[in-house]
Amino acid sequence: MRSVSIVGIGQIPVQKQNPASLRQMGATAVLQAMDDAGIDKVDALFAGNMIGDELQGQKHLATLVADEAGLTGIEALQVRAATATGAAALRMAYLAVASEEADLAIAIGVEKMSSGPATPALAKALDAEKEVAVGANLISKNAELMQLYIERYHMPADGLVNFAVNAHNNALANENALFRKAVTPEEVSNSRIIYPPIRLLDCSPVCDGAAAVVLAPTSEARAFTSTPVHILASSVATDHFRIADRKDPLMLAGGRLSALRAARRANINRNDVSFFEVHDAFSIMACLLLESTGYARRGEGWRLAAEQRIWPEGDIPIATMGGLKARGHPIGATALYQTCEIVLQLTEKAGANQIKNPKIGLLQSVGGAASTVLTHIFGN
Secondary structure (H helix, E strand, O other): OOOEEEEEEEEOOOEOOOOOOHHHHHHHHHHHHHHHHOOOOOOEEEEEOOOHHHHOOOOOHHHHHHHHOOOOOOEEEEEOEOEOHHHHHHHHHHHHHHOOOOOOEEEEEEEEHHHOOHHHHHHOOOOOOOOHHHOOOHHHHHHHHHHHHHHHHOOOOOOOHHHHHHHHHHHOOOOOOOOOOOOOHHHHHHOOEEEOOEEHHHEOOOOEEEEEEEEEEHHHHHHOOOOOEEEEEEEEEEOOOOHHHOOOOOOOHHHHHHHHHHHHHHOOOHHHOOEEEOOOOEHHHHHHHHHHOOOOOOOOHHHHHHOOOOOOOOOOOEOOOOHHHHHOOOHHHHHHHHHHHHHHHHOOOOHHHOOOOOOEEEEEEEEOOOOEEEEEEEEO
16 A cells, blocks of 8 residues: 555635535535646546435436536546545545555545535434434434533533634634634523533534545655645544444544554554544534543543643644534535645644644544544644
8 A cells, every 4th residue: 555645625615505506516626626736637536425315316426526527537436424424535535546546536525404404314324213213313412422421420511612612713714614703601601402411502503515635646746736745544443333332322432443543554642643623513522532532531521622722722722723613514525624624734824723833633533423433644
């Protein structure tokens, strides 16, 4: 397997409702990434989209986007891993280049969540027979985790508020973010209840977006850019599908295992990581991922937020450009937005959001109720 680097990125602003079609949004991000890499052709395209078949009636999206972008004749495949779909597209593009099946590959994520009721479609990431059939959805499952966490660890009522505060502060200078508005701890604590104990500002929004990255062999990467970002590792691990079947629902085994595998492949220690683009679709999920990856002891992940250690100048900066909470979480595109942001950080092009002297970026993406977790590690 050969080493792989990112040589071009493209992203369109996340919007509450984008008037363009899926194919137009996807092609725009693809062409931006190709232009950034200075290329007009690739060998393969892997597209991440979770709910386009339900909300837009469109399957076979990878070939549609490739055609719209003028890339006929190439390999084009759609990839899915529920709410980690964008990371799955990135992994497939990585493997295609690493295995020498492709010399240039694009990972593209695109989602239009605004076209219809997204929550029922997203709920299909859960067990249709044993969970969805009795009314469960991703919000209710994360609420269960949050309630259990509160009961077991006696976390104060405002223990998670700084996850949202940090994300919104970091989104202020991100021109691609949906919410460029600061929030106070009081606003988070007083936002309306969505599903007890989860409040509105504990949740990422329904939105539309598209982002893409171009991958090339590391040995050739500088032919395309003077600042390539290297993919040091890509891994995936699973847990029991249902939360109810897990020995300890508050230990995200998929997150722990995929992080460990990635760290071994990259030959790094967690202390080598400069920043962590965490899957903060819900504040409790960000908290649990920090614990499962070893940045906090069990029951103390919330303290990293409460003590502002997740801030840009903190021990382990997270959501450095707004995260899923404030930049937005257009499912199939989310991990590709995060990858673009990691590239900007590692090439020191993040502007007002730039963290100091970054060397290694960590990305985790959660599918469903953490039944699948993908981990990617990047270096400059």
